[in-house]
Amino acid sequence: MSLLTARGVSKNFGALAALSGVDLTLNEGEILGVIGPNGSGKTTLFNCMTGIHKPSAGRVEFEGRDITGKPTHGICRAGLVKTSQIVQPFTGMSVLENVLVGGLYGKGLSLHHARDEAMAILEKVGLAEVAAKPAGSITVAMRRRLELARCLATGPKVILLDENMAGLTPTEIDSVLELLRQLNAEGLSLVVVEHIMQAVMGISQRVMVLDYGEKIAEDAPAAVVADKRVIEAYLGEEYA
């Protein structure tokens, strides 16, 4: 059953069409990869689905309900969240408090419960040791995990991951992928936007490809990499 659907979503910034008529379907329990060159509209698509941008046209549905242009906090509470490409923890708070906020407002927990849950989530993502540290003082790799932890605390059904593995070493990427698989096994559905192709290919059941704001392919990972248009988009025409 499809959990999240986007139909014909377009977004224009002035004269620039960042997205034109993109469709997306995410089934329950699935991991969907989204790839595409820089500026192909991946982040814009995520922003349109989570209410950060209001789509110029098209419709977004979550669990069968229309959420097009609904406020971000409402979409979050319904169970759809995203991590940001540029990690922005609340630097004035500790790591634990960052996650705590997600539980307090995304899930509506009391302070007491949210604290326990936040600690459990930090254990899961491997940040328990730095829980008391200021969020501004931890490494980039840890911040990426913190971003994920903050999303998890809101009790989501779907997480949209926007280049959550950018700037990480191969070992770090592997451990993030491991974590994502585990979360998926526990029933969480994921949409993974990534620049690093291997990362997406390894984890996704299906992959869709964006180029210049349009969907140019959607298939199983192995089929997508063989697609002529995809190779063109990534490497230029002469390689195709």
Place this chain on the structure above:
Amino acid sequence: MPVKRTGFFIGLLVAVLFALLPFAGESYYIQLLTVIFYWIGLAACWNLMCGYTGYIDFGSAAYTGIGAYVAGIIMVRSGLPLLTTIPLAGLGAGVIALAVGWPTLRLRGAYFAIATFALAEALMQVAEEWTGLTEGGIGITIPQRLEEFDYYWLYLFLAALVVAITWWVEHHKHGYALKAIHEDEHAAAQVGINTHTIKLKTYVTSAFFIGMLGALEGSRLGYFKPDDVFDVHITIKMVIMSLLGGMGTVLGPVIGATFLQLIEDYLGAQFLNFYLVIIGAIIVCVIIFLPRGIVGSTIERLRLKFRRQP
């Protein structure tokens, strides 16, 4: 959290001790303290909104003015007892805050600063011109007055209440939302915080208390004109007191208001313009050299010191 509770009880104890002070006499100090409590109350209201959310209100005098006029007009027209008009004055201020905050708190902070700044000026003009309601520039005489000590207790109570609310906000759920909003509103919305509603609630609460304080002060003055209660200098003092003490801290406005009011009492009001030049210079220096205020900067320094130890 035992440490936090201790802080709260110490604060409560101090407030109770001050409440007992009038029985010990010395009316000069009582008068000075009355004024200090009034300003602690106002500065704490300003800090609650602006210090915690980072949205700057440059027109808080709008709410002291609304409060004073709502209470004053009701007393003159209907003869309701003073203490009944005080909450009504707070409501009046709250309604205006809701109307102004609703559109502007969705936009960049600059729009909020601009709208509030213009609001105070516009309301003062309305009070000047709408003579049928406000008597305009002739001024309004308040028919009822409380005892000197009653103002002392009421201001102490309101100031303590606002400081206690700030303390509560700091340590409870609401405070995390405000901190998150202050740091990054987009990120706050993404973890499920309804940023607009929370800002609006905080703003209306703050205006409600400013309105009540303004109404009490109006009756304490006994007679006032629009430029007394909508005076831009009221806003200026609220800003500078919070800023000096440290915005976004519980004790900041308490320390800032006490400090500034003592200086003002010492210097007297005769150098008013020159005094404001100095105040302006202090603001500029604080922003450049001590951006977190006295309390904030001290906390920061202590924290750094603490952190360096292994």
Place this chain on the structure above:
Amino acid sequence: MSMLIIQSLINGILMGGIYALYSAGFSLIFGVMGVVNIAHGDLLMLGAFITFWMFIGLGLDPFLTLPFSVAGLFVLGYLMQRLAINRVVGAPPIMSYILTFGMHLMISNLALVAWTADPRAVTTAYSGANLAFLGLTLPWIKLITFLISLGVIGLLYWLLNHSQTGRAIQATAQDREMARLTGIKVDRIYALTFGLGAAITGLAGSMVVAFQDVEPGMGLPYTIIAFCVVVLGGMGYIPGALIGGLILGIVGSVSTMLFTSGWSIAITFFLLYLMLLFRPAGITGKGIVE
């Protein structure tokens, strides 16, 4: 009656030219640095006083004082940015609001201490000269200030879009870090921008003496007017200042004629409020909103 309204419309348009010019300075500073300059009206007041003192002290014709107030305010604006505001660019924007608020207190009250609150008029031999036209009167001075205002706004627009410095200013406004990477000296650009904004404001201040008396407290209402003008036209969008300025000039003039000047400030605020409620990006829709 209808003649009166037409006359009042014309007065409003003439005043609107100055509003537009002076708000363009405000809008420029906001658009490039995100700084809401609460001391903006005080810069206008300083420009007006430069003209007043040169006229009284040296007997210089008010129009000949324009270059002096432009130069004087440019230097002041440049220094304000260089010495103080620069330190808070990049910090949360509220720091800059409070900082310029402190500057507003300093400048306006220093002026009050130095020059007292007395209103002072600049009256020249030709102050009363009018262009009579179909029963309407067009004061020559105001007409000239209007034309100068339009000319300078045009010049500013051209400079921003066609000169190298102007492009550097625009690049800095769009992305500070990117500008720094391409070798633009961001601090210098900011100081230049603030200087330029202040200079335009000083010019407007020198010309405003044709419309009203000079006094230290004149700045504050102008700061509010600048807010309204840029919200009407779109914050940070320079051509918007022209549209906003003209509208506000007309609204101010007509409402003063129908009611009193006190009500006109209240009506101005109400207009601002309606804009924020329904169309915060301004009539042009090009304002910076979030």
